[in-house]
Amino acid sequence: MDFLSLLQQTRSVRRFDHSQKLSDEILSSILESVRFVPSARNAQTLKYKIVNRQEQCDDLFPLLAWAGYLNDWKGPKKEEQPVAYIIVCQDNTLSPTSVVDEGIVLQTLQLMAKSKGVSSCILGAFDRQKVKEMFLLDSSIEVRYILALGFGVETVVVEDMIENQSIKYWRDEQEIHHVPKRKLKDLLL
Numbered sequence: 001m002d003f004l005s006l007l008q009q010t011r012s013v014r015r016f017d018h019s020q021k022l023s024d025e026i027l028s029s030i031l032e033s034v035r036f037v038p039s040a041r042n043a044q045t046l047k048y049k050i051v052n053r054q055e056q057c058d059d060l061f062p063l064l065a066w067a068g069y070l071n072d073w074k075g076p077k078k079e080e081q082p083v084a085y086i087i088v089c090q091d092n093t094l095s096p097t098s099v100v101d102e103g104i105v106l107q108t109l110q111l112m113a114k115s116k117g118v119s120s121c122i123l124g125a126f127d128r129q130k131v132k133e134m135f136l137l138d139s140s141i142e143v144r145y146i147l148a149l150g151f152g153v154e155t156v157v158v159e160d161m162i163e164n165q166s167i168k169y170w171r172d173e174q175e176i177h178h179v180p181k182r183k184l185k186d187l188l189l
């Protein structure tokens with residue numbers, strides 16, 4: 001698959017096949033990608049917590065907020081919840097990080113996962129302190145973002161956004177998730 005196709009197909013997916021688990025091996029193979037990304041001053045201060053045991057996933061799920069624009073949807077039902085998470089953390093013993101590092105890492109993980117057929121969603125809306133306590137993370141570790149993972153069971157389509165129309169994603173009656181994206185001409189100054 002060429003790079004643009006991979007990027008176009010790497011959408012935020014929030015409904016997964018709960019029966020298809022993700023092993024430590026596949027999660028490690030996805031994480032291998034972050035070793036090769038750029039970081040400010042090459043400091044490599046981000047660390048990762050893999051969560052894929054059922055009890056851990058069940059404990060983490062209630063702390064997460066899903067698809068804020070979909071007012072009548074409270075998140076995936078039990079059979080469609082993520083089967084794994086990667087918690088992206090900053091290790092303060094190393095060096096102050098750049099917020100850009102987190103973005104690079106999250107996008108790289110999403111692309112790497114998709115290249116293996118695994119869908120994902122970046123999650124930023126959650127109580128970081130509670131997650132830190134749940135996984136008994138050291139005081140020097142700061143929780144930043146979570147990537148939810150699994151084999152997707154929803155259809156997500158990207159659509160050209162009409163200038164000045166809503167940026168809000170929406171779902172139709174068939175539960176297809178639509179994501180408006182600005183056209184290139186509307187991004188150029």
Ligand SMILES: Cc1cc2nc3c(=O)[nH]c(=O)nc-3n(C[C@H](O)[C@H](O)[C@H](O)COP(=O)(O)O)c2cc1C
Nearest residue numbers: 010011012065066067068121122123124125169179
């Ligand atoms: C920094 C960041 C934080 C996000 N936090 C959440 C979140 O807490 N919950 C959620 O359902 N989606 C979250 N998303 C996913 C966005 O809603 C999604 O990227 C956006 O709707 C565009 O869809 P797309 O990723 O398919 O292009 C987040 C994305 C980013 C980049």
